[in-house]
Amino acid sequence: MTAAVHHIIALIFVVGFLGGIRLMRSPRTAAQGNLLGAACMLGAVVLTLVKHGVIGTGLLWAAMAAGAAIGTVIALRVTMVQMPQLVALLNGFGGAASAIVAAVVLNGDAGDLNLFSRLSGGLALAVGTVTLSGSLVAAGKLTGRLRPRPVVLRSHGWLTGVAAAATAGLALAVAFMVGDMRVAVSVAALVAAALYGVVMTIRIGGADMPITISLLNSCSGLAAAIAGFAIGSPLLVATGGIVGAAGLILTQSMCRAMNRSLMEVLSGRTTVASGSGAATESATVDPQAAPRAPGSEPPAEEGREHAQGEQADLGTLLGAAKTVVIVPGYGMALAQAQQQVKQLMDRLEAGGAEVNFAIHPVAGRMPGHMNVLLAEVDVPYDKLWELDAANAALAATDLVIIVGANDVVNPAAGTAEGTPIYGMPILRVADAGKVIICNMDTAPGYAGVPNPLYEDPEVTLLLGDAKETVAQLIALIPR
Amino acid sequence: MSELLLAILLVVATLAGYKIIGQVPSLLHTPLMSGMNALSGVTMLGALVATAAAVSTGSALLGAAAIVLATINVVGGFLVTHRMLRMFRSTKLVDRQQDDQ
Numbered sequence: 001m002t003a004a005v006h007h008i009i010a011l012i013f014v015v016g017f018l019g020g021i022r023l024m025r026s027p028r029t030a031a032q033g034n035l036l037g038a039a040c041m042l043g044a045v046v047l048t049l050v051k052h053g054v055i056g057t058g059l060l061w062a063a064m065a066a067g068a069a070i071g072t073v074i075a076l077r078v079t080m081v082q083m084p085q086l087v088a089l090l091n092g093f094g095g096a097a098s099a100i101v102a103a104v105v106l107n108g109d110a111g112d113l114n115l116f117s118r119l120s121g122g123l124a125l126a127v128g129t130v131t132l133s134g135s136l137v138a139a140g141k142l143t144g145r146l147r148p149r150p151v152v153l154r155s156h157g158w159l160t161g162v163a164a165a166a167t168a169g170l171a172l173a174v175a176f177m178v179g180d181m182r183v184a185v186s187v188a189a190l191v192a193a194a195l196y197g198v199v200m201t202i203r204i205g206g207a208d209m210p211i212t213i214s215l216l217n218s219c220s221g222l223a224a225a226i227a228g229f230a231i232g233s234p235l236l237v238a239t240g241g242i243v244g245a246a247g248l249i250l251t252q253s254m255c256r257a258m259n260r261s262l263m264e265v266l267s268g269r270t271t272v273a274s275g276s277g278a279a280t281e282s283a284t285v286d287p288q289a290a291p292r293a294p295g296s297e298p299p300a301e302e303g304r305e306h307a308q309g310e311q312a313d314l315g316t317l318l319g320a321a322k323t324v325v326i327v328p329g330y331g332m333a334l335a336q337a338q339q340q341v342k343q344l345m346d347r348l349e350a351g352g353a354e355v356n357f358a359i360h361p362v363a364g365r366m367p368g369h370m371n372v373l374l375a376e377v378d379v380p381y382d383k384l385w386e387l388d389a390a391n392a393a394l395a396a397t398d399l400v401i402i403v404g405a406n407d408v409v410n411p412a413a414g415t416a417e418g419t420p421i422y423g424m425p426i427l428r429v430a431d432a433g434k435v436i437i438c439n440m441d442t443a444p445g446y447a448g449v450p451n452p453l454y455e456d457p458e459v460t461l462l463l464g465d466a467k468e469t470v471a472q473l474i475a476l477i478p479r
Numbered sequence: 480m481s482e483l484l485l486a487i488l489l490v491v492a493t494l495a496g497y498k499i500i501g502q503v504p505s506l507l508h509t510p511l512m513s514g515m516n517a518l519s520g521v522t523m524l525g526a527l528v529a530t531a532a533a534v535s536t537g538s539a540l541l542g543a544a545a546i547v548l549a550t551i552n553v554v555g556g557f558l559v560t561h562r563m564l565r566m567f568r569s570t571k572l573v574d575r576q577q578d579d580q
Contacts, residue, residue: 017518018495024503024511031564034514038557041521048524054531063530063543064523067550074551075558083559087512090556093548094519100545101525108529108538116482217515224522225489231525234488239521241489242496246515249500250508361505368508372563380570386505 006051007234013047014238016040021242027381044235080376081333084213084366088139091216095131098124098223099190105230106174107183113230115175120229122174125186126167126193128223133197135216141206142365148206156203157267163196200266207407207420207447208265209365211254215262218247250367257361257387259423314460317434319478321399324348324355325390327427328370329363331404331439335466341403342377344470347477356383358390358400358427360408390427397432401473404438404466406445411452420447435459438469510563517556523549 017040023033045064049055078086102124105113113121140146153159170189177185204212221243228236255262332341345355357379363370371384385393394400402409409429413421429435435453441463442454453459462469503511526549530542568576 014492018499021496021503021511021514022499024507024514026504027507027564027567028569030507030510030567031561034510034557034560034564037514037518038561041517041553041557044521044524045527048527052528052531054527057531059539059543060527060530060546063546064550067523067547068554070547071551071554071556072558075555075562078559080563083509083513083563086555086559087509087516090513090516090552091519094516094522094552097520097526097545097549097552098522100541100548101522101529104529104533104538104542104545105525108533108535214512217512217519220519221515224519224525227522227525229482229485229489231528232485233525233528234485236521236525237485237489238492239518241493242500243515243519243521245493245496246500246511249497250512253505253508359505366509367512368505368510371506372509372566375563375566375568378568378573378576380573381506381567382569384506 001051006047009047010044010235011238013040013044013235014242016043017239017242021246048235080372081336082143083372084209084364084369085139085142087366088135088142088213088216091213091220092132092135092139094220095128095135095216095223097128098220098227099126099128099132099193101227102128102230103186103190105227107186117230117232118175119172120226122171122186122189124223124227124230125174126171126189127219127226129190129193130167130197130200131216131219131223133194134201134212134219135197137198137201138204138209138212138216141201141204142209146202148209150205151202153199153203156199160196160199163192163199166192167196203267204265206365207362207445208258210362210367210369211251211258211262211265213366214247214250214254216247218244218251221245221247254362254367257425258421259425260420314436314462314473315476315478317399317436317460318348318473318476319351321348321353321434323397324353324399324401325358325385325394325397325429325432326355327358327360327363327400327402327405327409327429328374329360329403329405329408330365330369331406332466333364333369333373333404335404335440337403337466337470338373338377340467340470340474341374342379344401344474345379345383347474351477356385356390356393358385358387358394358429360387360405360427363405363408387425387427391431394428394431398434400429400432400435402429402435402437402439403470404440406439406451407447407449409451409453410445410447410449412449416449419449421449429453430456430458433458436462436473438462438464438466438473440464440466507564507567510560513556513563514560515556517553517560520549520552520556523553 020033020037023029102121106121141148221240225240359370413424413426526545533539
């Protein structure tokens with residue numbers, strides 16, 4: 001196969017990847033788009049094996065079979081609640097693979113590389129390793145193996161700067177070394193990059209994980225693209241660029257939805273408030289506090305019994321509402337209450353109400369997380385409203401039911417200057433007639449800012465595990 | 480392919496990707512992300528070439544490890560994306576399925 005033929009076929013596959021993403025503009029065609037991408041990837045593998053005349057090499061097939069088997073098991077076993085940590089982990093694997101490719105090319109016996117390839121090899125090694133170690137920390141925070149709150153070391157900013165400079169310096173130095181020195185400097189670059197990834201991510205709080213994993217997604221694409229430069233592969237360069245762009249778009253969209261800059265997130269300034277005393281104080285609350293994991297005891301004063309009269313009121317409220325909007329948050333996922341929420345929707349609809357869902361872009365732990373959780377329990381996607389559409393409709397809504405969401409509906413975002421959520425666009429649930437809140441407790445959310453909704457007379461609080469409180473609501477709906 | 484052409488390719492692919500990906504609704508951002516996981520596994524092509532060219536056992540083993548990791552990305556990424564995308568159904572489809580049961 002001539003190089004020209006290879007490049008033309010490679011370009012066709014790249015266009016195929018882009019076409020696949022284009023089909024993801026609509027949920028009706030998205031699955032076809034994904035299949036198109038998978039078919040192009042298979043084609044690219046065969047093309048590469050044929051071009052290099054290694055289609056009969058057993059080691060390659062054995063390694064691919066092992067990876068495919070592990071990938072299949074992971075993909076079939078993961079639950080939708082666990083998607084954020086899966087994506088974080090896969091970002092890390094992609095980065096690691098690119099880093100290893102760079103290391104093998106740099107230090108292997110593939111012959112002499114030109115300066116350009118050596119420089120890109122060093123960079124790919126560094127970016128891939130940063131992606132790996134950063135993703136492992138992110139996955140650890142998402143699974144709860146590491147504490148999700150920001151870890152700020154003494155002179156953290158200084159440490160980050162030194163690690164970044166050392167990583168960049170060593171990655172470039174690799175290109176100018178020969179023989180054993182190159183191996184040694186490669187290892188040093190790897191260690192520096194791993195450290196940099198860790199110090200960068202440990203001070204990012206749990207609430208900023210949607211931004212973090214979007215950014216690491218971008219990095220994994222970047223690592224592949226740079227590795228592509230090192231080995232002169234147009235497929236790696238173009239596809240890596242596409243992934244890098246996707247991660248960038250998601251990062252921007254998440255930052256916009258939280259009204260914060262990437263620099264603020266990376267410096268961990270978002271969870272430790274610098275403004276009013278109240279916010280600073282509550283920022284020291286364990287970020288897991290709200291929504292608290294199911295099973296933990298709610299504070300005594302909040303565990304009060306609901307009076308009979310209040311129950312009857314709730315029943316009337318649920319029976320009378322003609323238009324209902326449900327606002328889900330990560331608390332719903334923690335309590336595994338999606339099925340109950342779907343039943344609530346069915347019962348309200350059976351009573352003649354129109355039910356829709358308002359999805360804040362940063363609800364959950366990754367972009368679009370709530371949509372997947374609700375789609376899994378057969379909530380039709382045309383009922384899942386985005387922020388602007390929901391806010392436009394909330395004033396004409398009789399009843400809002402909040403399930404495990406706090407910061408994304410906190411009106412303090414408009415008033416509490418100097419707090420992490422100040423200026424963040426929220427779902428304006430107070431515009432609706434009545435509000436029922438099914439949250440674990442009234443503690444401030446991840447951002448640590450008290451929610452004035454809890455004091456609002458139009459708001460009914462139902463505290464406890466969302467699975468139980470939503471079931472209570474279902475039982476109260478008049479038949 | 481020359482370095483300059485590769486650099487141009489990177490810019491063009493990134494811009495085209497940026498334009499097309501920006502049109503994916505936030506409804507599908509989770510499957511978009513896992514799909515991008517799958518695409519970033521494209522580095523398995525590099526791993527295949529590096530492993531095939533490796534002479535020393537150490538390089539071959541490292542390369543094979545890279546193939547395993549990248550293939551997990553590719554296969555796991557596409558498969559989990561497919562699983563998710565099949566869950567997204569419109570009101571009409573959901574109603575029809577419930578009628579069938």
